[in-house]
Structures are given as C-alpha cells and as structure tokens.
Amino acid sequence: MADLQPDNPYAPDRFPDPNKHVEFPEEAKKRFDWILTRYPTKEAALLPTLHLAQEVWGWISPEVVHYVGNLLDLSPATVFGVVSFYNMYNQKPVGKYHLQVCTNLSCMVTRAYDIYDHLCEKLSVHPGGTTKDGLYTVVEVECLGSCGTAPVVQVNNDYHESMDVVKMDALLEILK
Amino acid sequence: MAKVTIDGNEVEVQDGINVIEAAKAADIHVPHFCYHPSLSVVGQCRMCLVEVEGMAKLQAGCATPVKDGMKIHVWNDKVDKARRGQMEFLLINHPLDCPICDKAGECPLQDYSFNYGNVDSRYGEFKRTYPGMDRTAIGPHVIQNMNRCIHCTRCIRFTAEITGTSELAFFKRGASTEVGVFPGTPLDNWMSACVTDICPTGALTPREFRFESRVWNLDVTESVCNGCDVGCNIFIGHRNGQVYRYRPRVNPDVNDHWLCDYGRFSYEQYETDRVVVPKVRTEDDYLGISTWDEALEAIGRAYRDAKNTFAILSAQMTNEEASAAKALFDRIGSRTGVMVDPIGPIKMKSRTEWLLGTQAGPNFRGVSKVIGDGANVDNLLTNGADGIDVLYICDALFSERAKDPAVIASLRKAKFLIVHSWDANHPLCDVADVLIPGAIHPEKEGTYTNLQGREQQIHQAFTPKGQAITDLDTFRRISERLFELAEVSA
Ligand code: SF4
Ligand code: SF4
Ligand code: FES
Ligand code: FES
Numbered sequence: 001m002a003d004l005q006p007d008n009p010y011a012p013d014r015f016p017d018p019n020k021h022v023e024f025p026e027e028a029k030k031r032f033d034w035i036l037t038r039y040p041t042k043e044a045a046l047l048p049t050l051h052l053a054q055e056v057w058g059w060i061s062p063e064v065v066h067y068v069g070n071l072l073d074l075s076p077a078t079v080f081g082v083v084s085f086y087n088m089y090n091q092k093p094v095g096k097y098h099l100q101v102c103t104n105l106s107c108m109v110t111r112a113y114d115i116y117d118h119l120c121e122k123l124s125v126h127p128g129g130t131t132k133d134g135l136y137t138v139v140e141v142e143c144l145g146s147c148g149t150a151p152v153v154q155v156n157n158d159y160h161e162s163m164d165v166v167k168m169d170a171l172l173e174i175l176k
Numbered sequence: 177m178a179k180v181t182i183d184g185n186e187v188e189v190q191d192g193i194n195v196i197e198a199a200k201a202a203d204i205h206v207p208h209f210c211y212h213p214s215l216s217v218v219g220q221c222r223m224c225l226v227e228v229e230g231m232a233k234l235q236a237g238c239a240t241p242v243k244d245g246m247k248i249h250v251w252n253d254k255v256d257k258a259r260r261g262q263m264e265f266l267l268i269n270h271p272l273d274c275p276i277c278d279k280a281g282e283c284p285l286q287d288y289s290f291n292y293g294n295v296d297s298r299y300g301e302f303k304r305t306y307p308g309m310d311r312t313a314i315g316p317h318v319i320q321n322m323n324r325c326i327h328c329t330r331c332i333r334f335t336a337e338i339t340g341t342s343e344l345a346f347f348k349r350g351a352s353t354e355v356g357v358f359p360g361t362p363l364d365n366w367m368s369a370c371v372t373d374i375c376p377t378g379a380l381t382p383r384e385f386r387f388e389s390r391v392w393n394l395d396v397t398e399s400v401c402n403g404c405d406v407g408c409n410i411f412i413g414h415r416n417g418q419v420y421r422y423r424p425r426v427n428p429d430v431n432d433h434w435l436c437d438y439g440r441f442s443y444e445q446y447e448t449d450r451v452v453v454p455k456v457r458t459e460d461d462y463l464g465i466s467t468w469d470e471a472l473e474a475i476g477r478a479y480r481d482a483k484n485t486f487a488i489l490s491a492q493m494t495n496e497e498a499s500a501a502k503a504l505f506d507r508i509g510s511r512t513g514v515m516v517d518p519i520g521p522i523k524m525k526s527r528t529e530w531l532l533g534t535q536a537g538p539n540f541r542g543v544s545k546v547i548g549d550g551a552n553v554d555n556l557l558t559n560g561a562d563g564i565d566v567l568y569i570c571d572a573l574f575s576e577r578a579k580d581p582a583v584i585a586s587l588r589k590a591k592f593l594i595v596h597s598w599d600a601n602h603p604l605c606d607v608a609d610v611l612i613p614g615a616i617h618p619e620k621e622g623t624y625t626n627l628q629g630r631e632q633q634i635h636q637a638f639t640p641k642g643q644a645i646t647d648l649d650t651f652r653r654i655s656e657r658l659f660e661l662a663e664v665s666a
Contacts, residue, residue: 015360062359075342076358084347 009062010080010091016062023067028056032071042072046082050089059090087141095130095137097175100154103140106147111164115151116140118165122172135176178244183251195226195237195248204250207259207288209266209376210328211238214432214527215337221266221328223288225258226250234258256292263292269304269351270377271323279378281391285326304351314356315343315363317383317437318372322354325379331355331371338434338525341365355379366522369441370434373424384441385421389413394420397637400624401431402492402617403439404533405540406524407626410435412443412618417638419443419618428527430626436522436533446616449600452642455611463611468643472657474610478592479658482565485510486590488553490571491537493647494622494634498539498546500651501570507659510568513551516540517575531627536576538617542625560586570647571614572597572604579603596647613644620646 008014024032031052039045049072053064060068060083062076069079083089090098101107101116116127119138123131130137146152149161153168160171178191178198185202194217196206209221217238224237229247234255242248249255267289274280309322332344332355343363347356357363363371372382394413401408401422408431413421422443424435454471455463466474479485487505489498489512505512522533544550557577561567567590569578577583579602587593588607595608598616605611618637625631640646645653 010359065358075345076361077345077356078336078342080358081345081347085349 007092010084014062016066016076020061020063022057022061022063024052024056028052043074046072046074046079047086050079050083054089059093061093093130093134095135097136098154098156099136099138100141100144101138102142102144102146102150102152102154104143104147106143107151110150112151114165115153115163115168118168122169178242178246180242180244180246180248182248189242191244192241195228195235195240195242195250196224198242199226199237199248199250206237206250207284207291208238209284209326210330212330212333212374212433215330215333215374218329218333221326222262223259223266225255225262227252227255259288260292260294263288264294264298266326267293267297268299269323270326271303273324274378277324277378278381278386278391279324279375283378284376306354309354313362313383314380315368317369317441318363319381319383319386320355321379321381322356323379324377325355326377327353327355328376329355330374330376331380334371334374335363335365338370339365339367343368344371366436366438367434369437370424373433373435382421382440384444389415389420395637397618397635398425399618399634399637400538400626400632401435401439401442402538402624402634403436403442403536404519404522405491405535405538405627406430406522406531406533407538407624407630407632408435408439408524409632410439412637414618414637417641419446419637430526430531430628430630430632431524432527434525436524438522443618445599446618450616450641450644451597451600451605451611451613452644454613454643455608457609463606463608468653471610471612472653475594475654476657478566478594478609479508482592484564485566485568486551486556486561486564487512487568488556488570488574489514489543489547489550490574491516491535491540491543492571492573492617493539493543494620494624495539495542495546495631496622497570497620497647497651498543500648502546504651504655505568507655510566511551512547513553513556514540514543514547515553515557515575517577533627535627537574538626539624541627541629542623542631545625557583557586561588561590564590566590566592566594568594569604570596572599572602596650598641598644612650613640613642614650615640615644615646619644620648622648 035045035048049068053068065076065079069076101112103112123136125131125138128139144152144154151163153160153163177188179188180198182199182202182204187202189198189201196208196211199206206224208224210218219236219239225234226237227249228235274286280286306322312320314320335344336342343357343361344355347354369382372380394415397412399410399412401410409425409427411423411425422440424433426433453465454468456466456471456474457463487510489501517536519536520533524531572595584603592609594610595604596612596614597605598614619640621636623631623633
C-alpha cells in the first residue's frame with residue numbers, strides 16, 4: 001500500500017510516531033482555551049483548533065491528529081476525517097511560502113495556467129511539490145472567490161490579484 | 177396512535193415512527209440502505225423514497241414521521257422510477273462482483289439491483305476504484321473492500337453510537353470519499369464484527385467467514401450464544417455437522433442486532449478433536465474404547481456400593497439437562513454442585529439498556545435454581561476430592577480451573593471419576609475412569625436462563641458426533657441402568 005503513495009505521511013502502514021512529543025506552546029494553549037469558551041461542545045471547536053495547530057506546525061501531522069483528538073475527546077479517525085475533508089488543512093509539510101494558484105474558470109481563462117506552469121518550471125517542482133530548500137510549495141487550487149481580479153495567487157494567507165508571469169517573478173524576488 | 181394508509185392497507189401505528197417502521201406493520205417492505213432501526217437516521221442513500229399524498233415531492237421514508245391520516249404509497253410507478261434512478265447512481269461505481277463476493281445471497285444491494293438495476297449500464301466512464309483498498313484488514317476481524325462500499329455510513333454510526341469508539345470515519349470527500357481507520361488505530365473493539373452484519377454490501381466482511389461457504393449453502397438454526405450469561409440470540413450457520421458462523425438474531429430485549437466478537441467466534445472452539453466414543457479404564461489402567469453398554473455397566477458398578485458421591489454440574493447445561501441430572505443424582509443420593517467462571521464483563525446493548533455479562537456460562541442461574549442449595553464446588557477444587565467414592569463431572573469444561581494440573585490432581589483423589597466431555601484434548605479426559613462423549617451446544621435442544629431471568633430456547637442444529645449423545649439421553653440411560661434394569665433383575 002505504501003508504495004502506491006510514497007510521499008503520503010498518512011499511508012496506512014505509517015503509524016504515528018509515539019516518540020514524537022507534540023504539544024501546543026504556552027501562547028497557543030491560551031488561544032485554545034479561549035476557542036473552547038466560544039463553542040457549546042468540544043467537538044464544535046475542532047475546526048479552529050486545527051487551524052491553530054496548522055499555524056503552529058505548518059501542517060497537520062498524524063501526531064497532531066492524535067494530540068488534537070485527545071484535547072477534544074475525539075477519535076483520531078474523526079479528526080482525520082475532518083482534516084482530509086478540507087483542502088486548507090495541509091496533510092504534508094509545506095514550504096515557507098505556500099503558493100496557491102487558482103485555476104478555476106475565471107482564472108483559467110485569464111491564463112492562470114501560464115503562471116502555474118511557469119512556477120513549476122522555474123522552481124523545478126512537480127505540481128503540488130515543495131522545493132528542496134523548503135522555501136516554496138506550489139499547488140493548484142479551486143476558486144478563491146476573487147474572480148473579479150483574476151487570476152489570483154494566494155501566498156500563505158495573502159491574496160495577490162490580477163497576476164501574470166512578470167508580476168509573479170517580481171513577487172518571487174520579494175519572497176525569499 | 178396514528179391511522180395511516182400504506183398502499184391501500186390501513187394500519188394503526190404509534191405516532192411519530194417513520195414510514196419504514198410503519199410499513200413493517202402493514203407487512204410492506206420499503207427498500208433502504210442507510211436506515212437501521214438501532215442507529216440514528218441520516219437520510220443519506222435516498223433508496224427509501226415513498227410518495228406521501230399531499231406532499232409535492234417524494235419523501236425519504238426513514239426520515240418522515242407518520243401522522244394520523246397519512247396516505248403513503250410505497251409501490252407505485254412514480255416511486256419505482258425514483259428507485260430505479262437511485263439504483264443506477266449507486267451502481268455507477270459498484271463493481272457488482274457478486275460471484276466472488278462473500279455478501280452475495282444476503283446482500284441488500286444485490287437484491288435491489290436484481291429488482292431495480294439495469295441489465296446494461298448507461299455509464300461510459302471508468303468506474304471509480306480505490307487502489308490498494310480491496311482487501312484491507314481494518315481490524316482483527318474485519319476485512320474491507322472499499323470498491324464495494326455505497327457510503328451509507330452505517331458502520332461509522334455503529335462505532336460512534338453503539339460502541340462509542342469511533343474507529344471508523346469518512347476520509348476525503350466527494351467521489352473519493354472513503355471509509356477508513358486511522359493508521360495505528362484499527363477497528364478493534366469488542367463488537368467490531370457487527371459492522372459486517374449491518375453493512376448492506378460486501379464492503380465489510382468478517383475475516384473468519386471469508387470464503388468459507390456461500391451463504392445459501394448453509395443450514396440455519398435458531399439458537400442462543402453460550403459465551404456468557406447475556407444469552408444473545410443467534411442463528412447458527414452450519415452444514416454437515418460443522419458450524420460455519422454465528423449471526424445475530426434480532427431480539428430488542430437482549431442483544432438487539434448485535435453480538436460480541438467473543439461470542440460470535442466462540443464456535444471456533446469446536447474445531448478440535450471430539451470425544452466420539454465412551455471409554456472405560458481397564459484393570460491394567462488403560463483408558464480404552466468401550467461400548468455404551470460397558471460404560472454404563474462400569475458406572476453402575478461404581479455407584480452400587482458408593483457412600484460418598486458428588487456430581488459437578490455445569491453452567492453449560494440446559495435447564496432440562498440440569499433437571500434430569502438433579503433427578504438422577506437425588507435418586508442416587510449424590511451431592512450436586514455447580515460453579516461458573518467469571519468473565520469480562522462483556523457489555524451488550526439491548527434496544528433500551530446495557531447488559532453486563534459476567535459469567536462464562538450461559539445458564540448458571542438456571543442450573544443453580546434447579547439444584548437449589550448446592551454443595552460447594554470451589555472447595556472441592558481447592559481441597560481435593562478425598563473421601564469421595566464417585567465424582568461425576570457433567571462437563572469437563574465446567575471451569576477453566578479444571579485444566580490446571582493441581583486441580584486435576586485434587587479431583588483425581590476421588591476413588592472413581594466419571595467425566596463428560598466433547599473436547600478430546602481436555603486434560604480431564606485422560607484421568608477419567610469412565611469418559612462419556614458429550615454434545616456441543618449446537619447439538620442440544622433446550623433452554624437457557626439468562627441474566628434477566630429470561631428462558632430462551634436453543635435448537636439442535638445437527639445430531640451429536642459419532643456415538644455421542646446429548647446429556648439428556650446420557651442421564652436417561654444411566655438412570656435406566658441403575659434403577660429400572662436393577663429392578664427387573666431383582
Ligand atoms: S456487495 Fe452485494 S451487490 Fe456488491 S458484489 Fe457483493 S453481493 Fe454483489
Ligand atoms: S462499508 Fe458498508 S456499512 Fe460502511 S459505509 Fe460502506 S456500505 Fe455502508
Ligand atoms: S476562479 Fe480564480 S478566484 Fe474565482
Ligand atoms: S434509508 Fe432513507 S435515505 Fe437511506
């Protein structure tokens with residue numbers, strides 16, 4: 001099974017590493033406590049807790065799934081069900097800059113694939129891959145809800161609108 | 177109460193139950209996949225669509241509570257067409273590999289696709305498959321073939337609502353949605369194999385029964401599990417004197433739709449050498465094969481001038497066997513006692529409450545009631561059977577302790593030892609003076625009294641192996657030999 005999914009940290013035969021200690025740092029703990037106060041049940045706090053975890057570690061590793069499950073009294077399967085449902089939870093480590101190129105309709109007709117292919121070539125990564133230096137991850141995403149200013153590239157949490165290849169190159173110069 | 181008309185039949189049902197349940201009262205079957213009477217309603221499969229007069233659209237039968245005066249159509253053209261459409265969607269991705277599927281023959285999906293499926297498919301694309309997930313062991317007892325899953329979530333709801341362990345969940349979304357376990361957290365709970373019963377397809381099958389037999393080749397006998405004192409109702413699936421599987425038999429008051437794994441697979445203990453002939457110890461201390469006549473003769477001789485006799489009954493006996501034994505041993509003047517091993521506790525969920533099985537035999541309560549104030553067997557095991565002339569052990573498996581060499585030695589202190597056993601490998605067999613072949617529980621007819629005091633019937637699935645007879649017959653033969661024949665010759 002594993003050979004079918006060579007780079008999947010969640011392949012069925014790759015168990016969470018029990019020796020890896022995962023715990024929120026103090027500041028995140030405080031925010032977690034605050035999140036808990038905002039929801040009627042612990043289960044309801046799952047999404048924001050996962051966002052918090054992603055902010056802390058950059059991605060949701062199998063160990064984090066266990067940790068969050070323990071925090072919220074949920075089984076790891078339930079937590080991972082949610083993680084794998086939403087695209088915005090990273091199931092693999094991502095680079096420092098997560099370049100998310102929208103290739104949905106409006107962006108596509110305004111040549112988003114030019115930007116996407118250019119990025120992959122320039123950074124020499126496979127679609128969805130991360131550069132060797134761990135700086136950039138390039139992925140293709142569905143509509144970012146900003147069709148009026150297509151094409152759109154989201155870098156981590158920021159939108160860069162009305163992009164083209166030249167602007168993208170300029171942006172890469174800044175992101176180092 | 178609500179009066180509703182279902183396909184022209186007027187029935188009176190409880191207010192607020194759903195259409196599927198109401199239709200049952202009218203003896204009408206509403207096809208469905210995701211609805212299960214003991215799980216929450218999710219309305220996910222849309223197979224249960226029915227027409228309710230006065231409502232513009234078809235309604236999901238599982239999620240529509242009945243109201244007084246409702247007129248419901250389960251079988252008409254409109255509903256039929258919807259069902260066909262629904263089936264077509266479900267079969268887009270289903271492999272329909274029934275010839276190599278263990279569920280075939282008892283598979284709702286197969287039945288409905290027989291009724292509603294098209295012979296040929298209008299779907300031109302490739303079927304979705306889950307590479308590497310077609311024979312995945314997701315737990316010690318359950319094998320998953322994700323390609324066959326129709327995403328009804330019954331299994332997920334079972335682990336969430338009944339066992340509360342939530343090992344199963346949906347991963348990913350849309351067309352790639354899969355039922356899975358988290359790596360390192362397998363589907364390993366005490367009732368895990370129940371998901372294979374409730375799965376309406378061959379996606380989840382029990383490892384122990386996979387490819388053992390086609391289900392239509394099995395004979396089915398109603399019985400009761402003898403694993404513990406809950407007494408779950410079961411169907412024994414068997415053929416040619418061999419048990420292939422136990423399956424839960426619905427009883428809302430006891431086990432509802434469930435069985436624990438321990439009980440479900442407890443028939444595996446019968447896959448061992450059986451005692452099939454009586455044996456008697458000869459003068460040169462050899463336990464040799466004998467005829468029934470010789471064995472009974474030996475028993476008769478032993479009891480003839482015995483003063484101090486003791487009989488250990490077993491929690492595995494039926495009430496009828498216990499009564500027969502009690503009558504026999506009272507007439508002989510023998511003391512009787514019974515004991516039971518602790519187990520678990522095994523949790524079992526009836527429709528309304530959790531039952532806790534704590535005894536490793538199905539009928540300790542029934543047998544103790546028959547015996548009344550019995551002698552203490554525990555003492556006997558610990559202190560030894562010194563001074564006892566004849567010790568009669570009605571079932572070698574009356575306690576796990578009887579496998580302990582020290583206990584065997586202390587039991588052997590009795591001058592004469594009679595043992596009933598079906599398990600030829602039981603160490604007590606080797607030390608007996610007379611060994612009587614016993615019957616296993618699928619070979620018996622009778623009743624067990626469970627922890628609620630409910631007397632439940634077990635039925636004989638097949639006749640005892642070889643020259644073995646049921647305990648009932650054995651006690652009858654012994655009492656004939658000891659009393660009737662004695663009277664005749666006197
Ligand atoms: S799950 Fe049912 S319909 Fe599917 S292959 Fe098996 S028997 Fe056939
Ligand atoms: S595995 Fe079976 S029970 Fe579970 S969702 Fe799929 S079809 Fe339903
Ligand atoms: S299609 Fe790209 S933002 Fe909507
Ligand atoms: S049984 Fe009603 S939607 Fe599945």
